[in-house]
Amino acid sequence: MRAATTPRLGLIEGDGIGPEVVRATRLVVDEALSASGVMPVDWVPLPMGLTAIAECGAPLPESTLAALDGLDAWILGPHDNAAYPPETRIAPGGVIRKRFDLYANIRPARAFEGVRATASDIDLVLVRENSEGFYADRNMFAGSGEFQPTADVALAVGLVTRAATERIAREACLLAATRRGRVTIVHKANVLPMTMGLFRDVCYEVAREYPTVRVDDLHVDAAAAQMVRAAAEFDVLVTENMFGDILSDLAGELAGSLGLAASLNCSATRAMAQAVHGAAPALAGHNRANPAALQLSAAMLLHWLGIRDGNEALRQAGARVDRAVAATLAAGIATADLGGLASTSEFTEQVCARVHRR
Structure with missing residues:
Protein backbone atom coordinates (compact mmCIF):
# COMPACT_ATOMS: atom_id res chain seq x y z
CA MET A 1 0.00 0.00 0.00
CA ARG A 2 1.30 3.44 -0.90
CA ALA A 3 1.61 6.12 1.75
CA ALA A 4 -0.92 8.95 1.90
CA THR A 5 1.15 11.23 -0.30
CA THR A 6 0.15 14.54 -1.85
CA PRO A 7 -2.08 14.02 -4.90
CA ARG A 8 -1.37 16.19 -7.94
CA LEU A 9 -4.59 16.95 -9.81
CA GLY A 10 -5.53 19.11 -12.76
CA LEU A 11 -8.24 21.73 -12.26
CA ILE A 12 -10.10 22.88 -15.37
CA GLU A 13 -12.88 25.38 -14.67
CA GLY A 14 -14.50 25.58 -18.12
CA ASP A 15 -17.48 27.74 -19.08
CA GLY A 16 -20.69 29.09 -17.57
CA ILE A 17 -21.15 27.80 -14.03
CA GLY A 18 -17.91 25.84 -14.37
CA PRO A 19 -15.70 28.21 -12.32
CA GLU A 20 -18.23 28.23 -9.45
CA VAL A 21 -18.83 24.47 -9.22
CA VAL A 22 -15.16 23.62 -9.76
CA ARG A 23 -14.05 25.96 -6.98
CA ALA A 24 -16.78 24.55 -4.72
CA THR A 25 -15.54 21.03 -5.48
CA ARG A 26 -11.95 21.98 -4.76
CA LEU A 27 -12.93 23.24 -1.30
CA VAL A 28 -14.73 19.98 -0.46
CA VAL A 29 -11.88 17.79 -1.75
CA ASP A 30 -9.33 19.74 0.30
CA GLU A 31 -11.46 19.32 3.44
CA ALA A 32 -11.91 15.59 2.85
CA LEU A 33 -8.20 14.97 2.28
CA SER A 34 -7.33 16.91 5.42
CA ALA A 35 -9.87 14.91 7.44
CA SER A 36 -8.39 11.67 6.06
CA GLY A 37 -4.80 12.54 6.86
CA VAL A 38 -3.72 13.23 3.28
CA MET A 39 -1.63 16.26 2.41
CA PRO A 40 -3.50 19.00 0.48
CA VAL A 41 -3.76 18.54 -3.27
CA ASP A 42 -1.14 20.06 -5.50
CA TRP A 43 -3.69 21.66 -7.82
CA VAL A 44 -2.68 22.43 -11.41
CA PRO A 45 -5.09 25.03 -12.89
CA LEU A 46 -5.45 24.74 -16.67
CA PRO A 47 -7.43 26.84 -19.18
CA MET A 48 -10.29 25.52 -21.31
CA GLY A 49 -13.26 27.03 -23.12
CA LEU A 50 -14.09 30.67 -23.76
CA THR A 51 -11.34 31.87 -21.41
CA ALA A 52 -8.80 29.76 -23.29
CA ILE A 53 -10.06 31.09 -26.63
CA ALA A 54 -9.53 34.65 -25.40
CA GLU A 55 -6.09 33.88 -23.98
CA CYS A 56 -4.74 31.25 -26.36
CA GLY A 57 -6.97 31.32 -29.45
CA ALA A 58 -8.26 27.76 -28.89
CA PRO A 59 -10.80 26.21 -26.49
CA LEU A 60 -8.39 23.41 -25.62
CA PRO A 61 -4.82 24.70 -25.96
CA GLU A 62 -1.95 22.33 -26.59
CA SER A 63 -0.41 23.64 -23.38
CA THR A 64 -3.39 22.26 -21.45
CA LEU A 65 -3.15 18.87 -23.14
CA ALA A 66 0.60 18.77 -22.57
CA ALA A 67 0.11 19.52 -18.88
CA LEU A 68 -2.50 16.73 -18.61
CA ASP A 69 0.10 14.36 -20.07
CA GLY A 70 2.00 14.75 -16.80
CA LEU A 71 -1.01 14.18 -14.51
CA ASP A 72 -2.84 11.05 -13.42
CA ALA A 73 -6.21 12.67 -12.79
CA TRP A 74 -8.11 15.92 -13.07
CA ILE A 75 -11.45 17.65 -12.49
CA LEU A 76 -13.15 19.03 -15.60
CA GLY A 77 -15.78 21.75 -15.45
CA PRO A 78 -18.57 21.95 -18.06
CA HIS A 79 -18.01 23.49 -21.46
CA ASP A 80 -20.32 25.58 -23.66
CA ASN A 81 -18.97 24.76 -27.11
CA ALA A 82 -22.19 26.04 -28.76
CA ALA A 83 -21.00 29.54 -27.81
CA TYR A 84 -17.53 29.11 -29.33
CA PRO A 85 -16.71 30.75 -32.68
CA PRO A 86 -17.49 28.31 -35.55
CA GLU A 87 -13.84 27.65 -36.33
CA THR A 88 -13.20 26.51 -32.74
CA ARG A 89 -16.47 24.67 -32.03
CA ILE A 90 -15.08 21.44 -30.62
CA ALA A 91 -16.26 19.59 -27.52
CA PRO A 92 -13.17 19.71 -25.27
CA GLY A 93 -14.36 16.83 -23.09
CA GLY A 94 -14.57 14.53 -26.10
CA VAL A 95 -11.10 15.51 -27.26
CA ILE A 96 -9.64 14.79 -23.83
CA ARG A 97 -11.43 11.43 -23.55
CA LYS A 98 -10.09 10.39 -26.96
CA ARG A 99 -6.52 11.62 -26.43
CA PHE A 100 -6.13 9.78 -23.13
CA ASP A 101 -8.26 6.77 -24.09
CA LEU A 102 -10.63 7.24 -21.16
CA TYR A 103 -12.67 4.35 -22.40
CA ALA A 104 -14.96 3.82 -19.40
CA ASN A 105 -17.60 6.37 -18.43
CA ILE A 106 -19.08 5.39 -15.06
CA ARG A 107 -22.37 7.16 -14.28
CA PRO A 108 -24.20 6.26 -11.05
CA ALA A 109 -27.80 7.30 -10.37
CA ARG A 110 -29.32 6.95 -6.93
CA ALA A 111 -32.10 8.61 -4.98
CA PHE A 112 -30.97 10.79 -2.07
CA GLU A 113 -32.86 11.27 1.16
CA GLY A 114 -34.27 14.79 1.19
CA VAL A 115 -34.56 14.98 -2.61
CA ARG A 116 -37.85 14.35 -4.39
CA ALA A 117 -37.10 11.66 -6.97
CA ALA A 255 -33.06 10.20 -9.36
CA GLY A 256 -34.12 13.81 -8.85
CA SER A 257 -32.02 16.09 -11.04
CA LEU A 258 -29.06 16.24 -13.40
CA GLY A 259 -27.65 18.48 -10.70
CA LEU A 260 -26.88 15.27 -8.81
CA ALA A 261 -25.60 13.25 -11.80
CA ALA A 262 -21.96 12.33 -11.19
CA SER A 263 -19.59 10.85 -13.75
CA LEU A 264 -16.07 9.45 -13.95
CA ASN A 265 -14.17 8.95 -17.22
CA CYS A 266 -11.27 6.56 -16.77
CA SER A 267 -8.79 4.10 -18.18
CA ALA A 268 -6.59 1.77 -16.15
CA THR A 269 -4.13 4.59 -15.48
CA ARG A 270 -5.92 7.97 -15.77
CA ALA A 271 -9.23 9.42 -14.67
CA MET A 272 -11.28 12.58 -15.11
CA ALA A 273 -14.15 13.72 -12.88
CA GLN A 274 -16.83 15.43 -14.96
CA ALA A 275 -20.44 16.11 -14.00
CA VAL A 276 -23.12 15.04 -16.49
CA HIS A 277 -24.79 18.46 -16.64
CA GLY A 278 -23.86 21.33 -18.94
CA ALA A 279 -22.53 24.86 -18.45
CA ALA A 280 -25.89 26.60 -17.74
CA PRO A 281 -24.57 30.02 -18.87
CA ALA A 282 -27.72 31.81 -17.68
CA LEU A 283 -26.82 30.90 -14.08
CA ALA A 284 -23.16 31.86 -14.36
CA GLY A 285 -21.92 34.31 -11.73
CA HIS A 286 -25.11 34.27 -9.64
CA ASN A 287 -23.96 31.81 -6.92
CA ARG A 288 -27.02 29.65 -7.64
CA ALA A 289 -25.53 26.60 -9.38
CA ASN A 290 -25.73 23.16 -7.80
CA PRO A 291 -22.17 21.88 -7.17
CA ALA A 292 -23.29 18.45 -5.90
CA ALA A 293 -22.81 16.56 -9.18
CA LEU A 294 -19.19 17.62 -9.55
CA GLN A 295 -18.52 17.08 -5.85
CA LEU A 296 -19.89 13.53 -6.16
CA SER A 297 -17.78 13.07 -9.32
CA ALA A 298 -14.71 14.14 -7.35
CA ALA A 299 -15.61 11.56 -4.69
CA MET A 300 -15.54 8.91 -7.41
CA LEU A 301 -12.15 10.24 -8.57
CA LEU A 302 -10.66 9.96 -5.08
CA HIS A 303 -12.05 6.43 -4.74
CA TRP A 304 -10.56 5.48 -8.14
CA LEU A 305 -7.15 6.88 -7.13
CA GLY A 306 -7.32 5.00 -3.85
CA ILE A 307 -8.08 1.70 -5.60
CA ARG A 308 -5.40 2.22 -8.24
CA ASP A 309 -2.72 3.17 -5.74
CA GLY A 310 -3.77 0.90 -2.89
CA ASN A 311 -4.20 4.06 -0.81
CA GLU A 312 -6.92 3.62 1.81
CA ALA A 313 -6.72 7.27 2.90
CA LEU A 314 -7.73 8.44 -0.58
CA ARG A 315 -10.63 5.98 -0.60
CA GLN A 316 -11.72 7.29 2.78
CA ALA A 317 -11.55 10.86 1.49
CA GLY A 318 -13.80 9.93 -1.42
CA ALA A 319 -16.25 8.24 0.96
CA ARG A 320 -16.25 11.35 3.18
CA VAL A 321 -17.22 13.57 0.25
CA ASP A 322 -19.98 11.19 -0.84
CA ARG A 323 -21.41 10.90 2.68
CA ALA A 324 -21.18 14.64 3.31
CA VAL A 325 -23.11 15.54 0.15
CA ALA A 326 -25.77 12.93 1.01
CA ALA A 327 -26.02 14.15 4.61
CA THR A 328 -26.38 17.77 3.49
CA LEU A 329 -29.23 16.87 1.16
CA ALA A 330 -30.86 14.73 3.86
CA ALA A 331 -30.79 17.76 6.17
CA GLY A 332 -32.96 19.63 3.67
CA ILE A 333 -30.16 21.89 2.43
CA ALA A 334 -30.28 22.20 -1.35
CA THR A 335 -29.92 24.65 -4.20
CA ALA A 336 -32.82 26.09 -6.19
CA ASP A 337 -32.87 23.36 -8.85
CA LEU A 338 -33.84 20.91 -6.08
CA GLY A 339 -36.39 23.26 -4.55
CA GLY A 340 -34.01 24.58 -1.89
CA LEU A 341 -32.83 28.04 -0.89
CA ALA A 342 -29.08 27.47 -0.51
CA SER A 343 -26.60 29.25 -2.72
CA THR A 344 -23.63 27.44 -4.25
CA SER A 345 -21.33 28.70 -1.50
CA GLU A 346 -23.81 27.95 1.31
CA PHE A 347 -24.34 24.39 0.13
CA THR A 348 -20.57 23.91 -0.11
CA GLU A 349 -20.02 25.26 3.41
CA GLN A 350 -22.51 22.72 4.73
CA VAL A 351 -20.83 19.86 2.84
CA CYS A 352 -17.41 20.91 4.14
CA ALA A 353 -18.71 20.91 7.71
CA ARG A 354 -20.09 17.39 7.32
CA VAL A 355 -16.91 16.02 5.73
CA HIS A 356 -15.35 15.88 9.21
CA ARG A 357 -18.16 13.83 10.74
CA ARG A 358 -17.80 10.09 11.15
Whole structure:
Protein backbone atom coordinates (compact mmCIF):
# COMPACT_ATOMS: atom_id res chain seq x y z
CA MET A 1 0.00 0.00 0.00
CA ARG A 2 1.30 3.44 -0.90
CA ALA A 3 1.61 6.12 1.75
CA ALA A 4 -0.92 8.95 1.90
CA THR A 5 1.15 11.23 -0.30
CA THR A 6 0.15 14.54 -1.85
CA PRO A 7 -2.08 14.02 -4.90
CA ARG A 8 -1.37 16.19 -7.94
CA LEU A 9 -4.59 16.95 -9.81
CA GLY A 10 -5.53 19.11 -12.76
CA LEU A 11 -8.24 21.73 -12.26
CA ILE A 12 -10.10 22.88 -15.37
CA GLU A 13 -12.88 25.38 -14.67
CA GLY A 14 -14.50 25.58 -18.12
CA ASP A 15 -17.48 27.74 -19.08
CA GLY A 16 -20.69 29.09 -17.57
CA ILE A 17 -21.15 27.80 -14.03
CA GLY A 18 -17.91 25.84 -14.37
CA PRO A 19 -15.70 28.21 -12.32
CA GLU A 20 -18.23 28.23 -9.45
CA VAL A 21 -18.83 24.47 -9.22
CA VAL A 22 -15.16 23.62 -9.76
CA ARG A 23 -14.05 25.96 -6.98
CA ALA A 24 -16.78 24.55 -4.72
CA THR A 25 -15.54 21.03 -5.48
CA ARG A 26 -11.95 21.98 -4.76
CA LEU A 27 -12.93 23.24 -1.30
CA VAL A 28 -14.73 19.98 -0.46
CA VAL A 29 -11.88 17.79 -1.75
CA ASP A 30 -9.33 19.74 0.30
CA GLU A 31 -11.46 19.32 3.44
CA ALA A 32 -11.91 15.59 2.85
CA LEU A 33 -8.20 14.97 2.28
CA SER A 34 -7.33 16.91 5.42
CA ALA A 35 -9.87 14.91 7.44
CA SER A 36 -8.39 11.67 6.06
CA GLY A 37 -4.80 12.54 6.86
CA VAL A 38 -3.72 13.23 3.28
CA MET A 39 -1.63 16.26 2.41
CA PRO A 40 -3.50 19.00 0.48
CA VAL A 41 -3.76 18.54 -3.27
CA ASP A 42 -1.14 20.06 -5.50
CA TRP A 43 -3.69 21.66 -7.82
CA VAL A 44 -2.68 22.43 -11.41
CA PRO A 45 -5.09 25.03 -12.89
CA LEU A 46 -5.45 24.74 -16.67
CA PRO A 47 -7.43 26.84 -19.18
CA MET A 48 -10.29 25.52 -21.31
CA GLY A 49 -13.26 27.03 -23.12
CA LEU A 50 -14.09 30.67 -23.76
CA THR A 51 -11.34 31.87 -21.41
CA ALA A 52 -8.80 29.76 -23.29
CA ILE A 53 -10.06 31.09 -26.63
CA ALA A 54 -9.53 34.65 -25.40
CA GLU A 55 -6.09 33.88 -23.98
CA CYS A 56 -4.74 31.25 -26.36
CA GLY A 57 -6.97 31.32 -29.45
CA ALA A 58 -8.26 27.76 -28.89
CA PRO A 59 -10.80 26.21 -26.49
CA LEU A 60 -8.39 23.41 -25.62
CA PRO A 61 -4.82 24.70 -25.96
CA GLU A 62 -1.95 22.33 -26.59
CA SER A 63 -0.41 23.64 -23.38
CA THR A 64 -3.39 22.26 -21.45
CA LEU A 65 -3.15 18.87 -23.14
CA ALA A 66 0.60 18.77 -22.57
CA ALA A 67 0.11 19.52 -18.88
CA LEU A 68 -2.50 16.73 -18.61
CA ASP A 69 0.10 14.36 -20.07
CA GLY A 70 2.00 14.75 -16.80
CA LEU A 71 -1.01 14.18 -14.51
CA ASP A 72 -2.84 11.05 -13.42
CA ALA A 73 -6.21 12.67 -12.79
CA TRP A 74 -8.11 15.92 -13.07
CA ILE A 75 -11.45 17.65 -12.49
CA LEU A 76 -13.15 19.03 -15.60
CA GLY A 77 -15.78 21.75 -15.45
CA PRO A 78 -18.57 21.95 -18.06
CA HIS A 79 -18.01 23.49 -21.46
CA ASP A 80 -20.32 25.58 -23.66
CA ASN A 81 -18.97 24.76 -27.11
CA ALA A 82 -22.19 26.04 -28.76
CA ALA A 83 -21.00 29.54 -27.81
CA TYR A 84 -17.53 29.11 -29.33
CA PRO A 85 -16.71 30.75 -32.68
CA PRO A 86 -17.49 28.31 -35.55
CA GLU A 87 -13.84 27.65 -36.33
CA THR A 88 -13.20 26.51 -32.74
CA ARG A 89 -16.47 24.67 -32.03
CA ILE A 90 -15.08 21.44 -30.62
CA ALA A 91 -16.26 19.59 -27.52
CA PRO A 92 -13.17 19.71 -25.27
CA GLY A 93 -14.36 16.83 -23.09
CA GLY A 94 -14.57 14.53 -26.10
CA VAL A 95 -11.10 15.51 -27.26
CA ILE A 96 -9.64 14.79 -23.83
CA ARG A 97 -11.43 11.43 -23.55
CA LYS A 98 -10.09 10.39 -26.96
CA ARG A 99 -6.52 11.62 -26.43
CA PHE A 100 -6.13 9.78 -23.13
CA ASP A 101 -8.26 6.77 -24.09
CA LEU A 102 -10.63 7.24 -21.16
CA TYR A 103 -12.67 4.35 -22.40
CA ALA A 104 -14.96 3.82 -19.40
CA ASN A 105 -17.60 6.37 -18.43
CA ILE A 106 -19.08 5.39 -15.06
CA ARG A 107 -22.37 7.16 -14.28
CA PRO A 108 -24.20 6.26 -11.05
CA ALA A 109 -27.80 7.30 -10.37
CA ARG A 110 -29.32 6.95 -6.93
CA ALA A 111 -32.10 8.61 -4.98
CA PHE A 112 -30.97 10.79 -2.07
CA GLU A 113 -32.86 11.27 1.16
CA GLY A 114 -34.27 14.79 1.19
CA VAL A 115 -34.56 14.98 -2.61
CA ARG A 116 -37.85 14.35 -4.39
CA ALA A 117 -37.10 11.66 -6.97
CA THR A 118 -39.38 10.29 -9.67
CA ALA A 119 -37.94 6.84 -8.90
CA SER A 120 -37.43 6.91 -5.14
CA ASP A 121 -35.76 3.47 -5.12
CA ILE A 122 -33.32 3.96 -8.01
CA ASP A 123 -29.75 2.81 -7.31
CA LEU A 124 -27.92 1.85 -10.49
CA VAL A 125 -24.68 2.48 -12.32
CA LEU A 126 -24.48 2.94 -16.06
CA VAL A 127 -21.16 1.81 -17.58
CA ARG A 128 -20.80 3.53 -20.93
CA GLU A 129 -18.24 2.54 -23.58
CA ASN A 130 -16.56 5.87 -24.14
CA SER A 131 -14.13 5.43 -27.04
CA GLU A 132 -16.22 4.42 -30.08
CA GLY A 133 -19.88 3.95 -31.06
CA PHE A 134 -21.73 6.57 -33.11
CA TYR A 135 -20.09 9.75 -31.81
CA ALA A 136 -18.17 11.29 -34.67
CA ASP A 137 -15.24 12.52 -32.59
CA ARG A 138 -14.31 9.06 -31.31
CA ASN A 139 -14.79 6.51 -34.08
CA MET A 140 -12.15 7.17 -36.75
CA PHE A 141 -8.35 6.99 -36.79
CA ALA A 142 -8.31 10.23 -38.84
CA GLY A 143 -11.10 12.52 -39.90
CA SER A 144 -14.66 12.41 -38.66
CA GLY A 145 -17.21 9.61 -38.57
CA GLU A 146 -19.92 12.05 -39.67
CA PHE A 147 -19.79 13.49 -43.16
CA GLN A 148 -21.86 14.91 -46.04
CA PRO A 149 -21.23 13.69 -49.60
CA THR A 150 -23.74 16.30 -50.84
CA ALA A 151 -25.55 19.24 -49.24
CA ASP A 152 -28.67 17.10 -48.94
CA VAL A 153 -27.15 13.82 -47.68
CA ALA A 154 -25.51 13.21 -44.28
CA LEU A 155 -23.92 9.93 -43.17
CA ALA A 156 -22.59 8.65 -39.85
CA VAL A 157 -20.34 5.67 -39.13
CA GLY A 158 -20.72 3.66 -35.93
CA LEU A 159 -17.75 1.70 -34.62
CA VAL A 160 -17.85 -1.39 -32.38
CA THR A 161 -14.76 -3.53 -31.83
CA ARG A 162 -14.19 -6.71 -29.87
CA ALA A 163 -11.27 -5.20 -27.95
CA ALA A 164 -13.16 -2.14 -26.74
CA THR A 165 -16.23 -4.18 -25.88
CA GLU A 166 -14.19 -6.70 -23.88
CA ARG A 167 -12.63 -4.05 -21.70
CA ILE A 168 -15.89 -2.19 -20.97
CA ALA A 169 -17.65 -5.50 -20.22
CA ARG A 170 -14.93 -6.31 -17.68
CA GLU A 171 -15.40 -2.92 -16.02
CA ALA A 172 -19.12 -3.62 -15.71
CA CYS A 173 -18.65 -7.12 -14.30
CA LEU A 174 -16.01 -6.02 -11.79
CA LEU A 175 -18.28 -3.20 -10.62
CA ALA A 176 -21.31 -5.49 -10.36
CA ALA A 177 -19.30 -7.90 -8.21
CA THR A 178 -18.92 -5.11 -5.61
CA ARG A 179 -22.65 -4.26 -5.73
CA ARG A 180 -25.67 -6.58 -6.21
CA GLY A 181 -24.06 -8.86 -8.77
CA ARG A 182 -26.16 -8.16 -11.86
CA VAL A 183 -25.22 -6.75 -15.28
CA THR A 184 -27.73 -5.78 -17.97
CA ILE A 185 -26.32 -5.46 -21.50
CA VAL A 186 -28.18 -2.70 -23.38
CA HIS A 187 -28.09 -2.83 -27.18
CA LYS A 188 -30.20 -2.63 -30.35
CA ALA A 189 -29.15 -5.85 -32.06
CA ASN A 190 -32.61 -6.39 -33.54
CA VAL A 191 -32.02 -3.59 -36.08
CA LEU A 192 -28.20 -3.33 -35.92
CA PRO A 193 -27.27 -7.03 -35.86
CA MET A 194 -23.61 -6.60 -36.81
CA THR A 195 -22.51 -3.70 -34.58
CA MET A 196 -24.88 -4.13 -31.65
CA GLY A 197 -24.93 -7.89 -32.08
CA LEU A 198 -21.15 -7.94 -31.69
CA PHE A 199 -21.39 -5.73 -28.60
CA ARG A 200 -24.03 -7.97 -26.99
CA ASP A 201 -22.29 -11.24 -27.80
CA VAL A 202 -18.83 -10.13 -26.64
CA CYS A 203 -20.30 -8.83 -23.36
CA TYR A 204 -21.84 -12.26 -22.75
CA GLU A 205 -18.51 -13.95 -23.55
CA VAL A 206 -16.66 -11.77 -21.03
CA ALA A 207 -19.38 -12.27 -18.41
CA ARG A 208 -18.67 -16.00 -18.39
CA GLU A 209 -15.36 -15.14 -16.69
CA TYR A 210 -17.39 -13.85 -13.70
CA PRO A 211 -19.57 -16.75 -12.53
CA THR A 212 -20.93 -14.83 -9.53
CA VAL A 213 -22.38 -12.11 -11.77
CA ARG A 214 -25.85 -12.62 -13.28
CA VAL A 215 -26.20 -11.25 -16.82
CA ASP A 216 -29.17 -10.42 -19.03
CA ASP A 217 -29.78 -8.06 -21.93
CA LEU A 218 -32.39 -5.59 -23.18
CA HIS A 219 -32.98 -3.53 -26.29
CA VAL A 220 -32.30 0.13 -25.52
CA ASP A 221 -35.92 1.22 -25.95
CA ALA A 222 -37.10 -1.54 -23.62
CA ALA A 223 -34.41 -0.58 -21.11
CA ALA A 224 -35.59 3.04 -21.12
CA ALA A 225 -39.19 1.98 -20.53
CA GLN A 226 -38.17 -0.44 -17.78
CA MET A 227 -36.08 2.25 -16.12
CA VAL A 228 -39.11 4.53 -15.90
CA ARG A 229 -41.40 1.72 -14.72
CA ALA A 230 -39.12 -0.16 -12.30
CA ALA A 231 -35.70 1.47 -11.95
CA ALA A 232 -34.89 -0.50 -8.79
CA GLU A 233 -34.63 -3.70 -10.82
CA PHE A 234 -31.39 -2.48 -12.42
CA ASP A 235 -27.95 -2.80 -10.85
CA VAL A 236 -25.22 -2.23 -13.47
CA LEU A 237 -26.02 -1.48 -17.11
CA VAL A 238 -23.34 -1.68 -19.81
CA THR A 239 -23.87 -0.14 -23.22
CA GLU A 240 -22.30 1.72 -26.11
CA ASN A 241 -21.51 5.41 -26.22
CA MET A 242 -24.66 7.16 -27.48
CA PHE A 243 -27.12 4.84 -25.74
CA GLY A 244 -25.21 5.35 -22.49
CA ASP A 245 -25.30 9.11 -22.85
CA ILE A 246 -29.08 9.11 -23.32
CA LEU A 247 -29.92 6.55 -20.64
CA SER A 248 -27.71 8.19 -18.03
CA ASP A 249 -29.51 11.51 -18.50
CA LEU A 250 -32.81 9.69 -18.05
CA ALA A 251 -31.51 7.96 -14.92
CA GLY A 252 -30.25 11.27 -13.53
CA GLU A 253 -33.66 12.88 -13.87
CA LEU A 254 -35.38 9.84 -12.36
CA ALA A 255 -33.06 10.20 -9.36
CA GLY A 256 -34.12 13.81 -8.85
CA SER A 257 -32.02 16.09 -11.04
CA LEU A 258 -29.06 16.24 -13.40
CA GLY A 259 -27.65 18.48 -10.70
CA LEU A 260 -26.88 15.27 -8.81
CA ALA A 261 -25.60 13.25 -11.80
CA ALA A 262 -21.96 12.33 -11.19
CA SER A 263 -19.59 10.85 -13.75
CA LEU A 264 -16.07 9.45 -13.95
CA ASN A 265 -14.17 8.95 -17.22
CA CYS A 266 -11.27 6.56 -16.77
CA SER A 267 -8.79 4.10 -18.18
CA ALA A 268 -6.59 1.77 -16.15
CA THR A 269 -4.13 4.59 -15.48
CA ARG A 270 -5.92 7.97 -15.77
CA ALA A 271 -9.23 9.42 -14.67
CA MET A 272 -11.28 12.58 -15.11
CA ALA A 273 -14.15 13.72 -12.88
CA GLN A 274 -16.83 15.43 -14.96
CA ALA A 275 -20.44 16.11 -14.00
CA VAL A 276 -23.12 15.04 -16.49
CA HIS A 277 -24.79 18.46 -16.64
CA GLY A 278 -23.86 21.33 -18.94
CA ALA A 279 -22.53 24.86 -18.45
CA ALA A 280 -25.89 26.60 -17.74
CA PRO A 281 -24.57 30.02 -18.87
CA ALA A 282 -27.72 31.81 -17.68
CA LEU A 283 -26.82 30.90 -14.08
CA ALA A 284 -23.16 31.86 -14.36
CA GLY A 285 -21.92 34.31 -11.73
CA HIS A 286 -25.11 34.27 -9.64
CA ASN A 287 -23.96 31.81 -6.92
CA ARG A 288 -27.02 29.65 -7.64
CA ALA A 289 -25.53 26.60 -9.38
CA ASN A 290 -25.73 23.16 -7.80
CA PRO A 291 -22.17 21.88 -7.17
CA ALA A 292 -23.29 18.45 -5.90
CA ALA A 293 -22.81 16.56 -9.18
CA LEU A 294 -19.19 17.62 -9.55
CA GLN A 295 -18.52 17.08 -5.85
CA LEU A 296 -19.89 13.53 -6.16
CA SER A 297 -17.78 13.07 -9.32
CA ALA A 298 -14.71 14.14 -7.35
CA ALA A 299 -15.61 11.56 -4.69
CA MET A 300 -15.54 8.91 -7.41
CA LEU A 301 -12.15 10.24 -8.57
CA LEU A 302 -10.66 9.96 -5.08
CA HIS A 303 -12.05 6.43 -4.74
CA TRP A 304 -10.56 5.48 -8.14
CA LEU A 305 -7.15 6.88 -7.13
CA GLY A 306 -7.32 5.00 -3.85
CA ILE A 307 -8.08 1.70 -5.60
CA ARG A 308 -5.40 2.22 -8.24
CA ASP A 309 -2.72 3.17 -5.74
CA GLY A 310 -3.77 0.90 -2.89
CA ASN A 311 -4.20 4.06 -0.81
CA GLU A 312 -6.92 3.62 1.81
CA ALA A 313 -6.72 7.27 2.90
CA LEU A 314 -7.73 8.44 -0.58
CA ARG A 315 -10.63 5.98 -0.60
CA GLN A 316 -11.72 7.29 2.78
CA ALA A 317 -11.55 10.86 1.49
CA GLY A 318 -13.80 9.93 -1.42
CA ALA A 319 -16.25 8.24 0.96
CA ARG A 320 -16.25 11.35 3.18
CA VAL A 321 -17.22 13.57 0.25
CA ASP A 322 -19.98 11.19 -0.84
CA ARG A 323 -21.41 10.90 2.68
CA ALA A 324 -21.18 14.64 3.31
CA VAL A 325 -23.11 15.54 0.15
CA ALA A 326 -25.77 12.93 1.01
CA ALA A 327 -26.02 14.15 4.61
CA THR A 328 -26.38 17.77 3.49
CA LEU A 329 -29.23 16.87 1.16
CA ALA A 330 -30.86 14.73 3.86
CA ALA A 331 -30.79 17.76 6.17
CA GLY A 332 -32.96 19.63 3.67
CA ILE A 333 -30.16 21.89 2.43
CA ALA A 334 -30.28 22.20 -1.35
CA THR A 335 -29.92 24.65 -4.20
CA ALA A 336 -32.82 26.09 -6.19
CA ASP A 337 -32.87 23.36 -8.85
CA LEU A 338 -33.84 20.91 -6.08
CA GLY A 339 -36.39 23.26 -4.55
CA GLY A 340 -34.01 24.58 -1.89
CA LEU A 341 -32.83 28.04 -0.89
CA ALA A 342 -29.08 27.47 -0.51
CA SER A 343 -26.60 29.25 -2.72
CA THR A 344 -23.63 27.44 -4.25
CA SER A 345 -21.33 28.70 -1.50
CA GLU A 346 -23.81 27.95 1.31
CA PHE A 347 -24.34 24.39 0.13
CA THR A 348 -20.57 23.91 -0.11
CA GLU A 349 -20.02 25.26 3.41
CA GLN A 350 -22.51 22.72 4.73
CA VAL A 351 -20.83 19.86 2.84
CA CYS A 352 -17.41 20.91 4.14
CA ALA A 353 -18.71 20.91 7.71
CA ARG A 354 -20.09 17.39 7.32
CA VAL A 355 -16.91 16.02 5.73
CA HIS A 356 -15.35 15.88 9.21
CA ARG A 357 -18.16 13.83 10.74
CA ARG A 358 -17.80 10.09 11.15
